[in-house]
Amino acid sequence: MSKPVVAVAGATGAVGREMLKTLEQRDFPASEVIALASSRSAGTKVPFKDGELTVREMTPESFKGVDLALFSAGGATSKTFAPHAVASGCVVVDNSSAWRMDPKVPLVVPEVNPDDVDWHTGIIANPNCSTIQMVVALKPLHDAWTIKRVVVSTYQAVSGTGQKAIEELDRQVRQMFNGIDPEVKVYPHRIAFNCLPQIDVFSLGDYTFEEIKMIKETAKIMGDESIKVTATTVRVPVFYGHSESVNVEFEKPVTAGEARAVLSQAPGVQVYDNPGEKMYPMPIMAAGEDEVFVGRIRQDDTVDNGLNLWIVADNIRKGAALNAVQIAELLLKKGKLKV
Template structure:
């Protein structure tokens, strides 16, 4: 057998489109590629990266002939079906929040903690887009000068809320320019020409779920359980590209020029940092890039051991789809993806105390 039977679970939305495109462009070894979606989205054809694909109905028997399954759907769907895929013999790379904080599930940014793949039990989680950006921009520094505290503000494009959000921003911008009334549907308020300090629902602790996910996921990816982090996540009227303003305190002094050198040398990071010619990362220029872009590296004037950075990522690409494909590529290199239903290594869906799969 010369490749893998791959499934992508999720209607043909923005992330699914990007996943299929990246699998094709990077030459991932596939012998078949199938799309699955819940019944209300299934039984139709979808044009994905110039390929006419049938969207099949997702059911409990969907994974009988699948080696590798990407979940780019709702968390509830991933929570129920991922263990069934593992039970059928597939390896799951989950792009949803469903399994990220499960202690038995590795949460992986391959450039940082690919070694965590050794302990997977069939499901591997890919982090939130802003987590990918934050951890990749700080890990090259953290590994030589441990982090003590992070203060972060994110500026998140609407595309992470799906294609309906893109349409809403476009429509609202036109209506505002025409002087007409805007009625929001995807977001709680008008997003065009506006800024919303609300990414996901608010929690009892005062943080939004988006902010708290960033806190918890960063600790897990960096393997620093007690790391002090506070975050404010903001939705901005940008179509694609998330930006992150980072203030990081380290154990010792770290000069900006030394930080830039460490970042330049680290895979998955590109430094754009020359304020004299207005060179710095921007969401529009990050589109279609495979790296996390870092600039505005400077001393934090309020902290002798602190640095400030400006970070941008294509949230649909490296922030989501590319990171998931890189996880799969690492699994293949390690011989951890079964071919033709053959099981390799320590594989078994996370389960409840009674031994039944978590649903």
Template sequence: MEKYNVAVVGATGAVGREMLNILEERDFPFAELKLLATERSAGTILTVKGQEYEVEVTTPDSFQGIDIALFSAGSGASKQLAPEATKRGAVVVDNSSAFRMDPEVPLVVPEVNPETIAEHQGIIANPNCSTIQMVVALKPLYDQVGIKRIVASTYQAVSGTGKDAMDELIEQSKAYLADKEVEAEVYPHQIAFNCLPHIDIFFDNGYTKEEMKMVNETQKIMADNNIKVTATAVRVPVLIGHAESINVELGSALSVAEVKELLAAASGVEVVDNPAELLYPMQTQCEENDNVLVGRIRRDQTIDAGLDLWIVGNNLRKGAALNTIQIAEELISNRF
């Protein structure tokens, strides 16, 4: 089997570490593995496939001889360093928001639009975590009858913000239960035992950046600007796993049985839907599960072709690291 030189940028962050786990789990065919991060993390030792690697400071020359660069750094770093990587011959798969809406950059979910990978010009974008799990669940329905409108309400874990947010939730919970003062630093308000209808910055239209990502990215991934999308994104006191309540107006009506059949046959989807046995997707179920879990499937009784679904996914894995590596695997299959 041919092997490739791979770099992971942001290797010490929550998503970067998950990328390393998945590279090992899936036996990704790398020859050389280079772990990159900021000066603060340089010198950290991480182990992959039983071998220790020292994290290096990311510079433009870090990408010399690299075939595939997996970016899990912020958008600022991606904008600065991804073009440097491509200049040196690497194909970049970027997990930040830096290039998602660039018309020259494919925005890819392998279960949904893998064919667009072939259009890349050196950079491929990984979508937002909440968008990924939604489109994986909706694509089989879209292919069958089309989609007119989506109303999404998200319940997103603090790991979407990073390790500091996870630590803050744990420390706030301890303080609250001990009847001590709760301090908020990562979020503008207490997150322990609370929900914040605020993810990322607010725009003039009243929506947050996170909500508009779901609108714009869904249309680009589905290659259909006629799909109307509206979203409310909420941060909840959960460590790992995003949940979504999705109301969708289909192009024509499907029965619940037909929907379940379509979803059960779809790649990357697992139907968990038996209310009589109290079976439905929960965030605690997704930590060790890479599938998008779908349940509470029911007809919306207010419109003819309406449907309600409850969708849960692991935001660190399928919502970020796993999807990035699946894109890289598709690249290899297509020989770049």
């Protein structure tokens, strides 16, 4: 079987670099990997395998001869360039929010709805990072006991905003330790030693777009519009790793032990749950890891058939780069790439 030519669009960003690292670590069978970015990044070098790739400027012609493109360059860029890539015969896996709720575009988490890649027409959307880790943990529970309602509160790392936010947190911490008023540029308020109950802009009903993404994307990925979801998303002063407190109400009775047993066998999930030994997932243990970690599994006696979960994952890894590469692997396995 021929090996595909792969392009990474947005290769100089945090997710783009992680995509390149993930392709290398998972030994994705590419005949060539091309790094693309904006004109201002053209000519720079990014590490790949034992050497470096020279970044090329992304243009409408960049995708001629490319079989697969992993996009992580923002929604506007995806809207502009993904159609050109598809017209060139390339399959696009897009990490932005540009195509996620398009009814003609599959929204895929390989552990949850792998067969949805079968009906793509050129573009497959990578879900929001906070949605990905939640549905990886919820899908096996839904299959066993049928979820009625989900209440999720997130504690999201600054890397979800990008490199400038990582630098801002680092800079603000240093400034405060040196008695200097911290500069606030990326977020509406200081993030160092603070929590911001706003991710993205406010919209209908005073929900933020991040919260709306989690609500809408969950139903699409799970393939069940009857699941009710409400979300509160919070930015916290952590560099890598999103955490989520998830309250779930089921149609059928379920115990914490039964849920723990099912999750222990679920693909992509690692149960880390022993409160007596102070064992529970934390961002520092999830950083750089592929798995979605689940702990603090316990009954919620305030509702019938209720459970509480604590879910942690690396938002750059599983929440973006790894999920995109896993989709690429699915496409290759299913023969959905024109190679």
